[in-house]
Amino acid sequence: MTVIVAKELTTALAALREHDDARLIQGGTDLMVEINFNHVKPTTMVSLRDVEALRTIRTDTAGILTIGSGVPYSVIEGEPVLSAIPALAQAARTVGSPQIRAAGSLGGNLGTCSPAGDTLPVMFALDAMIHLNTLDSSRVVSIHDFMTGVKRSVRQHDEIITAIDFPIVRGWQGYSKVGVRNAMVISVASACLVADLENANVRIALGSVGPTIIRCRESEAWLKSTQDLSAGQSISIDVANEFGRRAAAESSPIDDHRSTAEYRRHAISVLASRLLRKAYQ
């Protein structure tokens, strides 16, 4: 196996062009597990670890926080992300253990694209934009178009995810994840809720209850059509519970060894209701 340790993005991009089976590695917290279990056997690895350009957090455009794909979760947990995109900081805090958070990244979470990826519901709720570069082109794709299925995305072999744009939204936001222990656990069901006071709407995205992250558009529309979602309002428990039921109805969970579809659906209804109440209390 050859390992190319890129210092510049172009080196890595060129390596992808050159080697058909090359695999990118950032923190390695997903990829090394795959390799150790013999699920993948790349002959060329391209390490992004030393590409500083991927490790920056910027506000190039007003109202948008641009987070490099290689920024580790241990950084995302804190400022400036904590104040600007608190739901993302919370999601980052739920990932694995301190060791995993010191290495793992948004690029890796998107690269793996599992419905249990903890930062993906945050991206879905915030309509995040994904920057993809090749050696000679670049494109920006909405997260809604990026993820196409269980561990499937539109990313092409020669593309590197360089950064993710997160709109900074005024209003409460939060991420909750249910697992069967209190830390370091794969999500059984999760939800990210964003209250956008400017536009008087609420957005909610669900993880681990379908083949992709699920944005509950119908529940969002129902809520907007029945409630005033601008600043200073509050939501009754009945409305919150109804919102929870509707969000759960939009999920499509399965039974597996981690949990049951019935429990997952129930958990979504509870999480959605609680998140909404917190947003408007």
Place this chain on the structure above:
Amino acid sequence: MATSSTVTKPRDILGSSALRPDGAHKVQGSFEFTSDMHAENMLWGATLRSPHPYARIVSIDTSAALALSGVQCVITASDVPGKPTYGLISSDQPVFAQDFVRYMGEPVAAVAADHPETCRRALALINVVYEVLNPLTDPEDAVSGAHDPIHPDGNIIRHQRIIRGDQTATGPIVVEGEYVIGMQDQAFLGLEAALAIPDPDGLGVHLHVATQWLHEDLSQISACLDLPAEKVRLTLGGVGGAFGAREDISLQVHCCLLALKAGRPIKMQYSREESFFGHVHRHPATIFMRHHADANGKIIKIDARFVFDGGAYTSTSPAVLINGITHTQGPYKCDNATVDGYAVRTNNPPCGAMRGFGVVQACFAHESQMDKIAAAVGKSPVEVRLINAMVTGDPLITGQIMESVAPVARCITETDVIPLPEPLGTTVNELALPGGSGLTASRSNIVRGIGWGVSMKNLMYSEGFDDYATARCILKDGVASLKFATSEVGQGFVTLAPQIARSVLGVDEVIIEPIDTQIGSAGSTSASRQTWMSGGAVDGACRLVRERLFHHVGKMHDIDPLRLVIDGTDVVDQLGTFRISVADSSDGIEISETFEHHHRATEELDENGQGNCHTAFAFVAHRAVVDVDPELGLVKVVQIATAQDVGRVLNPLSAIGQLEGGIAQGLGLAVMEEIVMKDGKVRNPSFTDYLLPTALDAPDVIAVMIEEYEPQAPLGAKGIGEPPCISVTPAIVAAIRNAIGKDIERIPVRPQDICL
């Protein structure tokens, strides 16, 4: 050694918190675990396992694997020169499956090759043709005979009943329940590993292995290899935890066979996934219990039926069954009982020893029942347990008289006075709530509950088995060398043994010789027995040496040796002024003594389950405070208060370590640890999906050690390893029930069991 050294630190004698000799190495990563071992010219071994729970082997073709470059040899059942099977109690488990595979993961073949990756490829090239059969996965089908025998020895491993007292007795209060216990894994961190080095003449083998019982391994291995016992030598490798999972043979025979066939050293080590298939687990069980009590809640009679799922092979199932049913009553007086128990064979993974050994299952049932009695008579959980608490001298349902110190009431009352944690305030750290870092709950979503669990646990082996231990002590120039075959699996015998020698002999420097089979057996590091048994053997050997030292000193200085005692590091005349350091007095001489410690004899049970089958007992109480999110079904164990009957504390640091670790393991069984099975297949053989408690799941532990010297025990100390994990599980479940007001009869408690 200096004759008059100023003692600047307390000596690490009995009662001190002596540190583990290997502690710093383990923390720094420099301790050599068996998996770190290496030998010149070494090859790697690997095992091919059955993908099916039950199938007939039609054919095995190893030719393609053998043809792979780098492969040295491939072995199957036909390469086993000696006995084709092994087993701790009944030799019914094949070294390699021959005609049938009876559980998913059963070994079918093994390869030796130049690299683990070559091994992996070779395994993939072995072509096994299976005829898949309908597996027996429901233990009740084994009891009822609904399924054809899956093994020549039949589907019932053991059946035993206990008939005691008035069979028609009943009372105004009758409570019952059917309790289900899931399959727990020992989940030690140091995976199975061994290094086998063949003798140059090819007629013997030296095995370095992480095991719980060197001599038992030795006899099973030598039988399978068809070698005389003296041609097989075992040395303990560095062991990273055991909890029962290293009592049975796993890779030992395979590794030796490959080494002998290849004529080169072979190293084998399991991955985490393979480990889940490579060792036995805790028995899943279904236990029905009905208690008859008087209006005060005093137990009149217990009816019970136990079914333990032993999986495909016997392992220690017969003994687990006896432990389970003989602990039906728990630490409570009971004169009348009707108990029926089965350990059965299924196509599930084999089950055997795990910390608590059958008593864990029984305790979950009897403690759940005690709470039902309390509720029925309107008493608190504490009151009803105190009313029933057993005392020394009480007869058990086996007719055996409780001869151990039995401070049951003290365990309960001393736990009861431990302060409760602060009530949940209005502002709390969300990470500390159920759901933890998932931030699923606010303070207002949480309710708190309190629950109790009390247990009795037998110590040492039972039913007539003489599980003695051997130790040798050599005193030379003021230095003691200890030799024993006691497996150090993390429990701390390597810390304790020198403490014993220092206390008895007045030495400071103690050397532990290699732990191997070049001395008599120490028995297994299990059943909470090594402090008592190997501790007794080391104590005995040191005392014999001391006696000879006193004779020597007496002769040299013309003093009656009976007047001599050890005072600190000196030999002194109790009645005079004579004093000489142990170092000086043993200068130039060598005294060597070997001692075998046997516990008192026990008996087998008769057909009615009557007999003095157990050696001794220990008791413990646990009180759990648990926060529950009833809507999401998530749990956070806040505090465990415990008072444990320990006899005597020999090393406070070591003792609290056992208590805290056991509590974490019992918590795991209460709320998360389970091997999930479907149709005989393991669904979660990884630490991604087999969840163990993390630091955020671990509760505060407040522990009281109840020190009532146990006269039967050589050092006055009872075994303390198993009790901590036994009654903490029902205490936690009781606290969950108390919080949500709903009955739960299954462990581990899953979120859906609470909220749906």
